[in-house]
Amino acid sequence: RGGHLLSGDARSLSQEPDGRWRVETANGPLVAGAAVVALGPWSDAIYGPLGYRIPLGWxxxxxxxxxxxxxxxxxxxxxxxxxxxxxxxxxxxxxxxxxxxxxxxxxxxxxxxxxxxxxxxxxxxxxxxxxxxxxxxxxRPCLPDMLPIVGPAPRHPGLWFDFGHAHHGLTLGPVSGRLLADMMTGEQPFIDPAPYRADRF
The missing domain is CATH 3.30.9.10 (D-Amino Acid Oxidase, subunit A, domain 2)
Known part of the structure; x- marks a missing residue:
């Protein structure tokens, strides 16, 4: 349990040849098997260059x-x-x-x-x-159906999305994080994640 806080530029996120994800930080590159895009209204700066056309509004x-x-x-x-x-x-x-x-x-x-x-x-x-x-x-980042995107990026294994919570980001953050953690660790999600899929658009 626990973790480390590192400062870096999320826009440097890239996929390594072995499928892992890399981001540049003030302490040097960080490479991991999974990455989560959870940047609220700035999430498009990450998913856009990867080819996703998600209708995020503000x-x-x-x-x-x-x-x-x-x-x-x-x-x-x-x-x-x-x-x-x-x-x-x-x-x-x-x-x-x-x-x-x-x-x-x-x-x-x-x-x-x-x-x-x-x-x-x-x-x-x-x-x-x-x-x-x-x-x-x-x-406040929002999507046309006013539901967030929580789940895997459709075309990039190991990349996960968690954004678009509109006015409710602080309120829904814990439950959204729990749902994402269930999916990332292979646990049975405590609710049906289908309404929050990225490929619904």
Missing amino acids: KRGYHMHYAARDGAKLNHPILDADVGYLLAPMRRGVRLTSGAEFARRDAPPTPVQIEVCEPTARRLFPLAERLDPEPWRGA
Whole structure:
């Protein structure tokens, strides 16, 4: 049990003549019998050069932190489903989170949803000044059927995929890892992995 953390460039992943997988790290090359592509919204940088045409998209979201006026305190999250934002208490302040924006992962930021939602949020809760210089932006990897890909790469023995969890990566990470571990070690998967196959597209 256990492992080592190494820093390297995942884009250097290549297959050796004997079928093993190699990646360059700061400590030199690492060669192993299996490799897992689990890079969230950046997974296409690995599977694309290997010839896979997986329709990975990105749901981008934004958030901004605010101070509260007059000592007001937000004790629990509040969702405004009609306007499309969430207010949540955080250590940094009150977080205003936007809905989803469908855009290219690395396209310039367009935090228009924060600008649209902020006036309504201010009427709901006494937000004071913004605490961040710019809205934070994240890209959530998603697939057309909103299910992740978890399982073997169809044309490359020893290569495994685990990405496309949309907004639920942190929530589904442990169970996704368990399913992948079952398949990689030849155990009986605890659930049917068929809905998550890479070759469904």
